[in-house]
Amino acid sequence: MEILLAIVIGALYAAAVYMLLRRGIVKLLIGLSLLSHAANLLIFTAAGLTRGGPPLVALEGQASTLPQADPLPQALILTAIVISFAVTAFALALAYRVYYTTGSGDMDDLQQSDIS
Amino acid sequence: MSRWLVAPILIPMLTGVLCLLAVRRPRLNRWISVTGAALELAAAVALLAAVRSQGTLVLQVGGWPAPFGITLVADLLSAFLLAAACLLAFTLSIYSLASIGAQLESFAYHTLYHFLIMGVSGAFLTGDLFNLYVWFEVMLMASFVLMALGGERGQMEGAIKYVTLNLLASAFFLAALGILYGLVGTLNLADLAVKIGGVTERQPQGMLMAVALLLLVAFGIKSAVFPLFFWLPASYHTPPAAVSALFSGLLTKVGVYSLIRVFTILFVQNPDLTHNLILWISIPTMVTGVLGAVAQNQFRRVLSFHIISQIGYMILGLGLFTPLGLAGAIYFTAHNMIAKTNLFLVSGVVERLQGSQWLSRLGGLYVTQPLLAGLFLVPALSLAGLPPLSGFFAKLSLIQASFDARQYLAGGVAVAVSLFTLLSMMKLWNEAFWKPRAEDAPADAELPDRARWLVPIALLSLVTLAMGLGANWFYSLALDAGHQLMNPNNYILAVMGGQP
Numbered sequence: 001m002e003i004l005l006a007i008v009i010g011a012l013y014a015a016a017v018y019m020l021l022r023r024g025i026v027k028l029l030i031g032l033s034l035l036s037h038a039a040n041l042l043i044f045t046a047a048g049l050t051r052g053g054p055p056l057v058a059l060e061g062q063a064s065t066l067p068q069a070d071p072l073p074q075a076l077i078l079t080a081i082v083i084s085f086a087v088t089a090f091a092l093a094l095a096y097r098v099y100y101t102t103g104s105g106d107m108d109d110l111q112q113s114d115i116s
Numbered sequence: 117m118s119r120w121l122v123a124p125i126l127i128p129m130l131t132g133v134l135c136l137l138a139v140r141r142p143r144l145n146r147w148i149s150v151t152g153a154a155l156e157l158a159a160a161v162a163l164l165a166a167v168r169s170q171g172t173l174v175l176q177v178g179g180w181p182a183p184f185g186i187t188l189v190a191d192l193l194s195a196f197l198l199a200a201a202c203l204l205a206f207t208l209s210i211y212s213l214a215s216i217g218a219q220l221e222s223f224a225y226h227t228l229y230h231f232l233i234m235g236v237s238g239a240f241l242t243g244d245l246f247n248l249y250v251w252f253e254v255m256l257m258a259s260f261v262l263m264a265l266g267g268e269r270g271q272m273e274g275a276i277k278y279v280t281l282n283l284l285a286s287a288f289f290l291a292a293l294g295i296l297y298g299l300v301g302t303l304n305l306a307d308l309a310v311k312i313g314g315v316t317e318r319q320p321q322g323m324l325m326a327v328a329l330l331l332l333v334a335f336g337i338k339s340a341v342f343p344l345f346f347w348l349p350a351s352y353h354t355p356p357a358a359v360s361a362l363f364s365g366l367l368t369k370v371g372v373y374s375l376i377r378v379f380t381i382l383f384v385q386n387p388d389l390t391h392n393l394i395l396w397i398s399i400p401t402m403v404t405g406v407l408g409a410v411a412q413n414q415f416r417r418v419l420s421f422h423i424i425s426q427i428g429y430m431i432l433g434l435g436l437f438t439p440l441g442l443a444g445a446i447y448f449t450a451h452n453m454i455a456k457t458n459l460f461l462v463s464g465v466v467e468r469l470q471g472s473q474w475l476s477r478l479g480g481l482y483v484t485q486p487l488l489a490g491l492f493l494v495p496a497l498s499l500a501g502l503p504p505l506s507g508f509f510a511k512l513s514l515i516q517a518s519f520d521a522r523q524y525l526a527g528g529v530a531v532a533v534s535l536f537t538l539l540s541m542m543k544l545w546n547e548a549f550w551k552p553r554a555e556d557a558p559a560d561a562e563l564p565d566r567a568r569w570l571v572p573i574a575l576l577s578l579v580t581l582a583m584g585l586g587a588n589w590f591y592s593l594a595l596d597a598g599h600q601l602m603n604p605n606n607y608i609l610a611v612m613g614g615q616p
Contacts, residue, residue: 020284028280035287043294073297076246080290083253090260091279097264098272110273 005045012038023107025095032091036084040077047073120166121175121188123159124198124237127152128205132230139224146213149226153202153209156233160195160202167195168593172600172610174243182611183304187243191607192597193446197373198240200450203579204365204457205233207572212358214568215464220265220356228265232258232362239370243611245296245303248374249289252338256282259367262359263351274351281347285337292330299323306611309381309604321386328383328390335378339371341431342401345424349408352423353416353473357464360416364423365457369449372430376445379434380601387437395435399529402428406536414473415463415548418540419456422499425533426452432530433514436521443598444513447591451498451506451583458495458576462488465569466548469560475544479553484560487570489549494577496545498584500538506583509591 012034019031047070055071099105131152138145167173167190177186190198209229216225235255242248260282264275297303300311315324333344340348348368352360375394383390405425412418430452433445463473465488470478482489498505501512511534518527563569583590600606 020280025276028276032280032283032287035284036290039287039290039294042291043297046294046298048298073294076293076297076303079246079250083250086257087253087260087283090257091283094260094264094272094275094279097267098276101267101269101272107276110276112269112273 001049001051002045005041005049009038009041009045012041025098025105025107028107029088029091029095033084033088036080036088040080040084043073043077043080118173118175120159120163121173121190121241122177124156124163124202124241125188125234127156127159128230128234128237131156132227132234135226135230136224139222139227142218142221145221145226149229150206150209150213152230153206153233156237157199157202157206160199160237163190164195164199167192172607174610181613182243183302183307186247187304187306187611188241189243189305189607189611190241191610192593192600193373193376194240196446196450196593196597197369197453198237200453201233201236201240201366201369204362204453204576205229207575208358208362208365208457208461210568211361211461211464211572214565215358215468216356223265225262225265228258228262229362232262232366236366236370240373243305245293245305245308245378249286249293252289252370253286255367255370256286259363262362263355265359266356268354270354274354277347278351281337285334288330288337289334292327292334295323295330296327299327304611305377305381306608309608310612312382312385324383325386325389328379329393331378331383332375332390332394335371335375336397337371339368339375339427339431340424341397341427342404342424345401345405345427348424349417349420352420353414357416357460357467361457361460361464364419364460365453368423368427369453372427372445372449375431376434376442376601380437380442381604381607384437384604391435391437393435394431395523395526398428398432398435399526400428401425401431402529402533406533406540409540410536410543413475415466415475415478415544416460416473418475418544419459419463422537422540423456425537426456426499428533429511429514429530432526433517435526436517436523438517438521439595439598439602440513440520441517441598442601443591443595444510444517446597447506447594448510448514450590450594451510451580454576454583455495455498455505455507455580458573458580459492459499461573461576462492462495465563465573468569469563470553471558471561475547477554477557478548479551479557480549482549488573491570491573491577492545492549494580496541498580500541501534502538504584504587506580506587506590509584509587513591513594 016031016034019027050067050069053067053069055069134148135145172191175188235251238251260279263278264271299315302308337344402425405421409418409421430445430449433441467473498507501507515527515530
């Protein structure tokens with residue numbers, strides 16, 4: 001399972017970098033959200049996968065037969081997902097504003113303020 | 117006292133919320149904003165005094181013991197930088213009243229402003245790496261909106277670059293956190309510091325160094341070191357002057373703070389690799405920043421490149437990894453937050469008076485605004501490192517520390533870069549203040565609310581002077597902070613409550 005997830009994470013990172021390197025603003029945003037998905041899955045995998053174990057501790061005196069999952073990485077990922085959701089929403093609004101203001105969705109056209 | 121550790125986070129949050137409620141009543145909104153910033157400054161100064169007298173303060177939020185709960189820690193480094201940040205927040209809240217304008221204020225400028233301060237305070241005070249990530253995001257979210265607020269073309273262009281690079285850095289940070297948690301099983305800084313030694317015994321150091329370098333890249337992007345700084349000069353000159361000043365004073369410095377924190381408490385196993393790398397990064401950071409500045413012809417772009425050059429000095433101190441070097445880095449960071457922000461404030465006044473940031477279109481301000489010219493000279497000469505101003509002592513201690521550590525190249529570069537900084541400051545002085553203005557240029561605009569423009573600049577100039585004339589007090593504070601950082605045992609004991 002770890003190997004499969006490692007391949008998925010690698011593919012997500014590769015796809016994210018490819019999209020980040022393209023010129024369209026929307027593609028750039030797709031790249032950024034893929035990047036955050038890859039990071040989330042990485043936390044999930046690196047912290048150790050436990051199959052079929054709820055993140056609950058058995059009552060005292062009752063030995064648990066199931067392995068227990070670590071709840072903390074899931075909590076971390078949940079937080080990170082919420083943050084990336086908010087940031088993506090903002091970035092989409094920004095992309096629209098950029099298109100509205102500059103009339104272009106091409107990163108190469110966004111260099112007017114760089115002239116020195 | 118440790119209960120009050122949460123005040124520097126709560127005060128800006130409440131202020132921000134109240135400002136949002138009062139957004140339709142501009143006068144009330146402004147009063148709330150300035151009062152909130154003043155309270156925040158008082159809280160930060162009280163915290164610094166308490167940390168100075170009682171040692172490291174710790175608050176376990178909700179009563180959950182570390183490493184299970186959320187920990188807030190204030191040691192000398194945190195408290196000192198927090199006090200400097202809150203001083204900026206207070207002066208800038210006054211400056212904003214004059215420079216921001218009613219339209220941006222009606223877009224909840226003051227709320228965003230205080231939420232940004234909340235993120236910065238949280239980042240300085242947290243004792244947990246994941247919390248640091250969350251505070252970074254709070255700060256970034258507010259800064260994204262502030263960067264784009266107003267919606268001019270330049271701002272849009274700057275904002276896209278700024279948002280992209282910062283999100284990229286956040287993704288690196290998050291990936292590093294995931295791997296670190298997988299290796300060690302905790303993210304509390306003190307707990308990590310205890311357990312990280314066990315990791316190196318169990319398995320080769322490769323993974324740990326990979327995490328260290330991922331964090332170096334993540335914080336490196338945020339603090340704009342060579343070769344990761346390109347977003348900064350492409351975006352910092354685009355928003356209104358008050359916002360540029362806020363960003364230049366706080367955001368990159370939080371990146372530097374995180375670097376100092378992480379590379380003094382966690383990744384100290386292999387300083388030959390990590391700290392030497394930081395040292396070697398600091399040299400091109402200083403040089404490219406200052407050379408980039410020489411080539412610029414816009415007031416705020418010159419200053420933006422200087423931010424990069426001075427980040428180089430700060431991480432030079434970290435790279436040396438001696439108490440003296442760290443003390444120099446801390447003193448330099450505080451000095452730079454104040455002096456650099458002040459220069460951005462001056463650039464805002466100049467732009468309002470003469471309607472341009474292009475140096476070729478400015479001139480003659482020494483004749484028309486002698487007070488402003490005098491106030492400009494204090495931070496400018498301090499930045500270049502002339503005695504008796506704060507920059508001189510900051511650079512002196514860094515250069516002395518590099519020679520003590522036998523890093524003659526780094527020390528020599530630091531001296532040479534100072535000369536180029538002086539050159540650039542003289543260029544700003546000559547172009548904007550000394551040379552006569554072009555004859556066909558329109559007359560200077562009026563400066564209504566003169567006090568609101570100039571009092572913040574005067575205040576920060578006074579602090580720069582005080583940090584230079586009272587260098588003994590500030591420097592001994594920084595030196596104590598440096599010693600504290602080199603002996604993380606106190607920090608660990610304070611957080612873990614004596615149980616390893």
